[in-house]
Amino acid sequence: MDYQEQELTAAKKTVLSHQRHIDTAPNLALADALSIETSANCKFQFTAPFAEGIGAEDAVTNFWNTLRNSFSPLQRRPDIFFAGFNHLSDEPGVWVVSMGHLLGLFDQPFLGMRPTRQSTMLRYAEFNHVVDGKITESTTFLDVLNLMAQVRAEALPPSTAAMMVTPGPRTHDGLLYAGQPASEGQKTLKLFLRMIGRLLAEDVHTTNTDLSLDWTDDMIWWGPGGIGAPYTQGRYLEQHCIPFEEGLKWGDFFGHRTEFAEGHYGGFFGWPTFDVTSLGGYIGLAPKSEKKATMRVVDLYRRQGEKLAENWNFIDHLHFLEQLGVDLVARQRMLTGLD
Structure with a gap:
């Protein structure tokens, strides 16, 4: 295994550990869990209407508290996971992306949507930048309009193409935990x-x-x-x-x-x-x-x-x-x- 492959493997392990800490932490310990694999000044970005922030406390306040209050228990169900070096820059570190759904029971209102008390899938994509063993930048996209379609939210008009719970790859090989050529x-x-x-x-x-x-x-x-x-x-x-x-x-x-x-x-x-x-x-x-x-x-x-x-x-x-x-x-x- 050459140095670059080692760096990719280490970054993947950091992100997988980060996700495990988030997914298993009780609500009151969530900020501590987020801080384990992230730098103190980690930049967190979330799609609207959630605010950006610096550090684990901001991430919990701005995003995770709202999400966990409405959907519980949350279960991460990734379909794609891979890593690489930024083609656009010689910046240090490795980028790791995870995409799939967060599964939860929709028991409390969320952004004005009526709770269904049923299993609900929230489509997400998360990009983490790992530098020297720590996540320094984390950007999460949450497909709120896809969720609105699932729960038949009143404010959303019909779409031009089919709306559904988005599957992973047809080939079922999108989780690249092992290195690739x-x-x-x-x-x-x-x-x-x-x-x-x-x-x-x-x-x-x-x-x-x-x-x-x-x-x-x-x-x-x-x-x-x-x-x-x-x-x-x-x-x-x-x-x-x-x-x-x-x-x-x-x-x-x-x-x-x-x-x-x-x-x-x-x-x-x-x-x-x-x-x-x-x-x-x-x-x-x-x-x-x-x-x-x-x-x-x-x-x-x-x-x-x-x-x-x-x-x-x-x-x-x-x-x-x-x-x-x-x-x-x-x-x-x-x-x-x-x-």
């Missing part, structure tokens, strides 16, 4: 960067030709709440690309916080990734506006041979809508009278 990760990184480069060169205008170059015919785009999961190239164009391009005018690309790959899996997130101008009608919620609004985005990919076969996408839609004067959580609370 570096050459395979390089192939994955090169492929999705080529696809992104082509998309940006055309101001995010997607055609059948573009898709045929980079994607399998039976691709599936596991999209966020508000859009859903289009299956096959044709339905991806119809149910995501066209509504996105007709509802939003492309603006500026700000880049990604990190880009990395391991084995057949790779991806990135941006905070924010780009901005757009709303032309009205996007996901049935965005009003027409002259204001540029930013989007925070996650994309995780599975490569199959020489093409991409699956894509798990998260968009912080609540944050995007807030910038346009649409507070979906406040609207939901008004409709139900619940916190």
